[in-house]
Amino acid sequence: MRISELAKATGVDLETIRYYEKQGLLPAPEREENGYRSYTGEHLERLSFIRHCRALDIPLADVRRLVAFIASPAEDCGDINLLIDQQIARVKARLKSMRALEKQLSQLRARCDERHHGKECGILHELVAAAHGEACACHAESP
Structure with missing residues (x-):
């Protein structure tokens, strides 16, 4: 899916999605031949997770820590x-x-x-x- 579709599906602004990518909270998507970003269900899930954390007013530094815990479920x-x-x-x-x-x-x-x-x-x-x-x-x- 394209960034506009991801934004619509999650309610997250385009610039915020790009910011999360730059901050490493959201993995960089693959690029299509025409240069467009191509987002997957994993991006949708991660962005939804981040959005939920932010709705709880959890600071981005702490969201980053929570994302790291997701990557290490045995911790x-x-x-x-x-x-x-x-x-x-x-x-x-x-x-x-x-x-x-x-x-x-x-x-x-x-x-x-x-x-x-x-x-x-x-x-x-x-x-x-x-x-x-x-x-x-x-x-x-x-x-």
Whole structure:
């Protein structure tokens, strides 16, 4: 199959497929006589695997490690478990950060609970104050 067919089958952008090839995550395909790349079912499977890993927000370096494990099925999977544990820790850290961001935005939103002219908007006042280096509601210390 051609690269456009592979892209359509996997939902992966053409440039991303080329990037994965350059990075060695996806093996280089054979070339047809006319110079077109010719992808196989193995490429489709590998690209689908990579796409799934990326959907789980697994970094490419870790995807590379997982691909290496696929090539060595007799290896102990302890490192795979560790890799996923590390990904879980990254996700938990991001969730904590996102909850803090939500709290900050809610505190900021509480500064303007009805419609006003811009000059009377509590949100804008807080943002401008912060831009001037003053304390703002969204970064106030919690009791």
